[in-house]
Amino acid sequence: MATSRRQWMKENLAVATLAPTFMTPNKVKGYSVDEVEKRLDAQNPIEGVEKQDLPTPALLLDLNRLENNLATMNEYAKSQSVNLRPHAKTHKCAEIAHRQIAMGALGVCTATIYEAEQMDKAGIGGILITSELVGPNKIGRLVRLTKKRPDTMAVVDSAEHATQLSEAAGTAKVDLNVLIDIDPVGRRTGVAPGETAVELAKTIDRMQNLKFCGVHGYSGASSHVVGFDARKKHSIQYMTPVIESFRKMQRDGLPAEIMSGTSTGTYNIDPALGMTELQVGSYVFMDIDYRIIGGNGENTELYEDFQQSLTVLATVISQNYSDRATLDSGLKAFATDRDFGPEVVGYRGVKYRFGGDEHGILTLDEPDPAVNLGDKVELVVPHCDPNVNLYDRMYCTRGNKVVDVWKVIGRGHG
Amino acid sequence: MATSRRQWMKENLAVATLAPTFMTPNKVKGYSVDEVEKRLDAQNPIEGVEKQDLPTPALLLDLNRLENNLATMNEYAKSQSVNLRPHAKTHKCAEIAHRQIAMGALGVCTATIYEAEQMDKAGIGGILITSELVGPNKIGRLVRLTKKRPDTMAVVDSAEHATQLSEAAGTAKVDLNVLIDIDPVGRRTGVAPGETAVELAKTIDRMQNLKFCGVHGYSGASSHVVGFDARKKHSIQYMTPVIESFRKMQRDGLPAEIMSGTSTGTYNIDPALGMTELQVGSYVFMDIDYRIIGGNGENTELYEDFQQSLTVLATVISQNYSDRATLDSGLKAFATDRDFGPEVVGYRGVKYRFGGDEHGILTLDEPDPAVNLGDKVELVVPHCDPNVNLYDRMYCTRGNKVVDVWKVIGRGHG
CATH class of the missing domain: 3.20.20.10 (Alanine racemase)
Known part of the structure; x- marks a missing residue:
């Protein structure tokens, strides 16, 4: 299950080149999980619900x-x-x-x-x-x-x-x-x-x-x-x-x-x-685990036959030091069975490490864009199956819009 | 978060001395998760539901x-x-x-x-x-x-x-x-x-x-x-x-x-x-993570102020080799954020290692008692908080009897 340090570095560089999808909070409302679902059930596509309105940590699926x-x-x-x-x-x-x-x-x-x-x-x-x-x-x-x-x-x-x-x-x-x-x-x-x-x-x-x-x-x-x-x-x-x-x-x-x-x-x-x-x-x-096995196409370094559609949305909840920021998404938000963690999408100079059950630490090295209190951050999951198993629902998105909620059924039980 | 090899060995030896709670399947019925809950809701304590009747993997709480x-x-x-x-x-x-x-x-x-x-x-x-x-x-x-x-x-x-x-x-x-x-x-x-x-x-x-x-x-x-x-x-x-x-x-x-x-x-x-x-x-x-930090009482090697009340019940689903058996409880059944896995209760010569999302492998070295297809095995969880987070319910037990089901509320969401 291990991956080499070289593969890991390669993957980080590759992810950094993806299109940025960072967000800052705007005129959002205090929806609870139940309310967001009710609203999404009532009309599809939903008028006005965007990623940044969601309670975090949230599992996002790019349709x-x-x-x-x-x-x-x-x-x-x-x-x-x-x-x-x-x-x-x-x-x-x-x-x-x-x-x-x-x-x-x-x-x-x-x-x-x-x-x-x-x-x-x-x-x-x-x-x-x-x-x-x-x-x-x-x-x-x-x-x-x-x-x-x-x-x-x-x-x-x-x-x-x-x-x-x-x-x-x-x-x-x-x-x-x-x-x-x-x-x-x-x-x-x-x-x-x-x-x-x-x-x-x-x-x-x-x-x-x-x-x-x-x-x-x-x-x-x-x-x-x-x-x-x-x-x-x-x-x-x-x-x-x-x-x-x-x-x-x-x-x-x-x-x-x-x-x-x-x-x-x-x-x-x-x-x-x-x-x-x-x-x-x-x-x-897809997930980090599969991305690093390499492909059979033009890019043999990374496996790109399929696209990474699954991310976790997190919020920066503490920013008291210039070299780090804390997310509300830790060991309970991500699969931890691989020897690598999730990867931040859309930033340069930002890495994630686990900071406990409820927290993740972003280490900041001249981050671009800047990371501020309240910012929403998306992270690619390390290993998709057990990561889905941690959530009861996936929020389906097109761009920044949330267009549906799908239930995760059959998780966890024998 | 790491523990030394020495600590790990010590813990395994200690667990091996616990009273055995192994089970073999008997006259159980094919209850589904929903049916077991319905039955448990209807009468408390329940007549006749025992650990071995439960669908596995199941989270058990010793009341x-x-x-x-x-x-x-x-x-x-x-x-x-x-x-x-x-x-x-x-x-x-x-x-x-x-x-x-x-x-x-x-x-x-x-x-x-x-x-x-x-x-x-x-x-x-x-x-x-x-x-x-x-x-x-x-x-x-x-x-x-x-x-x-x-x-x-x-x-x-x-x-x-x-x-x-x-x-x-x-x-x-x-x-x-x-x-x-x-x-x-x-x-x-x-x-x-x-x-x-x-x-x-x-x-x-x-x-x-x-x-x-x-x-x-x-x-x-x-x-x-x-x-x-x-x-x-x-x-x-x-x-x-x-x-x-x-x-x-x-x-x-x-x-x-x-x-x-x-x-x-x-x-x-x-x-x-x-x-x-x-x-x-x-x-x-309690969990393995806490047990190995050592106590302030007579036994300073293991932390025994509190008792390990939480286990996962698993079933032996494959036994084609004399040196190993396969359980139905893998990466999705246990917290994996520590560098040690769960521990088998009540057997000598039996260790657990992860065998994938759905499977755990028991390595057998003159196991006592013997391990057979269909046997139920209890395992102490590595880290209690994220382990509970994987389940929707705990089956409450007294001895082998299941006396209640408690819901895990508030898991996974922001």
């Missing part, structure tokens, strides 16, 4: 950039004749899922049964839950969701787990669709590729009330390999045995139709290997 | 330990004749705030205006908001809260900020209670102690519609100094100038009645220095 990202991925998938079932664990947002499906996606992936339940409530089907659902609680809920939406799919990585699923499905008189989870490299979940996987697939295929549909193989270790060529080599090395196992299942007469996997980091690598569908997630938002 | 912690702090404050206004940013939970106040606390502190609004909605007054509320949005909301609850207090650290508050209060025809925020050491928020602080206090006292009430001084840098004697020395060094400033204000005839500050790490150090009230927070839950 132009989001739409651009959705279109780019969609066109790529079409050009490769591969299906999309994008991962909703990144956005946990029904409005984004609906847009993905309207553009042709088969449905969405979710990481948890709770995310799946929330997506179902929002009218979204075609759900593949990509983590093993183990134990009566989660299996019982999977059974109920499948009764309502028969195209729901789950993953399984052992005969013991498959037996649990089969028994619960039999009791409930429903057929559960399952993919065998093959572990490319992470030793996190999944069975080893090769004969072990093929044998387990056969075992599953023989079980009552389980409908074997194919393979889930996600090489998380490949997704953040820095440098396109190194990443390609890594993904080919580890995904090839998985896809070979999938082909062997087909040759052996198993009804293996789906080969699902692939991250935003390998979306333009894996389709050629034989994926039938991609579960890319982060491309909708 | 016996919580009650013990509340009583311990309360008795200490009484013995020192110092007031308590505990910090609700730790728990963000009305039920805990009500219990603190019922035992004699003056009210609660909050870090944000949103937390304050939520506490108000839950019927809790006597609120001190300990971060500067800057800009029309937050000041407008402070004005409204103060109109409803005239004992609300805010902090201020510059004449410019005080002017904003005074003007908004004048327009709304309300008096705002303010404490001057003096910075002991952190250079995060606050004005320097000494003459600068006293002069700013006089400026504030002269402003229209501001009622000057005293000093807020929180030495966050002292709270986690390892070793009681070193911590005491640190807090005395940095808090003395703050308290001297408070006394100078009193000598100069300012109505400085409140001297507020102090963390769980310095609760038994600062009262002697002249605090009038303590804003201790973490003592209700």
Whole structure:
């Protein structure tokens, strides 16, 4: 998960060249979170609500950039004749899922049964839950969701787990669709590729009330390999045995139709290997973590296939020293699981560091523009999935205007 | 924020000696989050809901330990004749705030205006908001809260900020209670102690519609100094100038009645220095971060004045290798802002490491008891405040029984 100091410097320089979006407070009103939502619910687009009217910290989603990202991925998938079932664990947002499906996606992936339940409530089907659902609680809920939406799919990585699923499905008189989870490299979940996987697939295929549909193989270790060529080599090395196992299942007469996997980091690598569908997630938002892995285009230093659409809006709440200013956005406002923090957008000579649960410290080195008490500052998030998980809503913007509020559903729960 | 390897080892050894609370799944049902809450709402205590029935990851609160912690702090404050206004940013939970106040606390502190609004909605007054509320949005909301609850207090650290508050209060025809925020050491928020602080206090006292009430001084840098004697020395060094400033204000005839500050790490150090009230927070839950700072009792290696009442319940969802098992609780289930992760309770030979957004990896070295697919595991959280912030509810337990569900209110918002 680490990035080198050199990459980090490079990224900071790159961000400094983005168009400035700094703001100073103007004739704003004291809206509470509830009031802003009420106002946004009442009329869309909203007259007069701008970024600087929002309570901070606030999660902002740039809709132009989001739409651009959705279109780019969609066109790529079409050009490769591969299906999309994008991962909703990144956005946990029904409005984004609906847009993905309207553009042709088969449905969405979710990481948890709770995310799946929330997506179902929002009218979204075609759900593949990509983590093993183990134990009566989660299996019982999977059974109920499948009764309502028969195209729901789950993953399984052992005969013991498959037996649990089969028994619960039999009791409930429903057929559960399952993919065998093959572990490319992470030793996190999944069975080893090769004969072990093929044998387990056969075992599953023989079980009552389980409908074997194919393979889930996600090489998380490949997704953040820095440098396109190194990443390609890594993904080919580890995904090839998985896809070979999938082909062997087909040759052996198993009804293996789906080969699902692939991250935003390998979306333009894996389709050629034989994926039938991609579960890319982060491309909708991007983050610092992905930006520094490098791209395959003209700029190989930074990954720029997709645009950074997600930021946190913060307020300068203390400015008693010339060399620093304090923001109202700290450890509770940003994902902290990487060894780098968020990045300030639109300033030169301004860096962010964490200053505690509620505070961030801006270090000022001839800042341009100047930083003053009350100023609003936007910051690119370090790692998008856990950052979204900290918020209940995203404020959707076009330029400085706030045009909508989308709920983050399915966060945090099992 | 770092801890030494030696401390880390010590802590792991200590935790291994706790009473085991491992569980295996039994005749549980497939409750969803909503259903568990509905059932818990309907009858209290609940017949038959046990820890292993809960969807995971779930935040668990051991009520016996919580009650013990509340009583311990309360008795200490009484013995020192110092007031308590505990910090609700730790728990963000009305039920805990009500219990603190019922035992004699003056009210609660909050870090944000949103937390304050939520506490108000839950019927809790006597609120001190300990971060500067800057800009029309937050000041407008402070004005409204103060109109409803005239004992609300805010902090201020510059004449410019005080002017904003005074003007908004004048327009709304309300008096705002303010404490001057003096910075002991952190250079995060606050004005320097000494003459600068006293002069700013006089400026504030002269402003229209501001009622000057005293000093807020929180030495966050002292709270986690390892070793009681070193911590005491640190807090005395940095808090003395703050308290001297408070006394100078009193000598100069300012109505400085409140001297507020102090963390769980310095609760038994600062009262002697002249605090009038303590804003201790973490003592209700404790965490690994506090446990390793060392205590002043018989065991100076570990801080054991308060008990660890907060854990995350996880499920073993994959067990394909003898040397490891995978949990359903990863980066989204735990605070990740420290350089150590959560700790497994009740097992020998089992360590946790992060395995991604949704997964944790248990490394198994002759585990006792054995770890099997579907087992439930409890883990002590690394850092309590941001860990609570990840959840919407705490499941309250006595032994293995779940006896209540308390909502986490005020998380995440500005």
